[in-house]
Amino acid sequence: MNRWWVYQRERFPVFKHGLLIAVFSLSAVGYALLLHGGLGDRSIDLLIRPALVAFLTLFLFFLQLRIADEFKDFAEDAQYRPYRPVPRGLVTLSELGLLGLGAAVVQFGLAWAIGLPLVLLLLLVWGYLGLMSKEFFVSHWLKAHPIAYLLSHAVIMPLMALYATACEWFVTGDTPATGLIWFLFISWFVSLTIEIGRKIRAPQDEETGVETYTVLWGKQRAVIVWLTVVWLLALCALGAATQINFVVPTAFVLLLLLPGSVLVAWRFLACPVTAWANWFETLSGIWTLLVYLSVGIVPLFLG
16 A cells, blocks of 8 residues: 555645535636526525545546556656656556546446536546547657647536536536636636646756756747746636626636736846746646636625
8 A cells, every 4th residue: 555655646646636626616616607697596505516526536646647648658757767657567458447447437336426417527527538549649740749739638627617517507507607608718728837837947957858838948938938928818707707797806816816927937047946846837737726726716706
């Protein structure tokens, strides 16, 4: 059991990921409820049951993404990163495969408990995840076009967001509101923010065989792209807030986040050291938490 604890610490930190996924799940269900008028006098069960199903399912989706990456990157990890858990023999690919299959059984059971339409959405997310694990069968082309790789892989987040919000529709009997598109765009830009932010590194931290965005694009361009993405995320957050009449509080949060992001970008470009590079991943997590809290959780309980 200790080796699995070590594995999660190194490759899938349960508590760190769990917090972000819990906020993501609750925000998705909460935003869907807000678009349908909020809780009002209705039972809190309309929030709790869908949110619990969404959280458990999404947590397992993210676990399956990690497992899929272990399979996809095994040869490269064995060559360039033998210190990772699978290449060094801490856990095996077959064990991870069984874990992913067990997660799928749990996800299917949760979806079936709500209804067949949710099972169909589950199959959609599984299908896209499977295509991602095979690099859409054009791996060489995607490797040569990192922007296409980045954009195509980020689609999994809005698909998971759609699934999470659907947990609310099928419990309440509602249909998806048109304003939901803003939440899906938020999730897409959140995915891009996190992915780019975690792959901005100081020159001394670059590793052979690891294609970070600072290597692919250079420091300045990587930072500009990250800043552009967080600005687009901010615009989508405002768009989502207009749908639920929560613009002023959301704008206040964004006015705190944006200058802080610009400051970190400026300091890293002026002094590209590990301490400043690490801030991009940290800020990406903060953006994720505060945006999801602002559009789907705080307004639900203040309304």
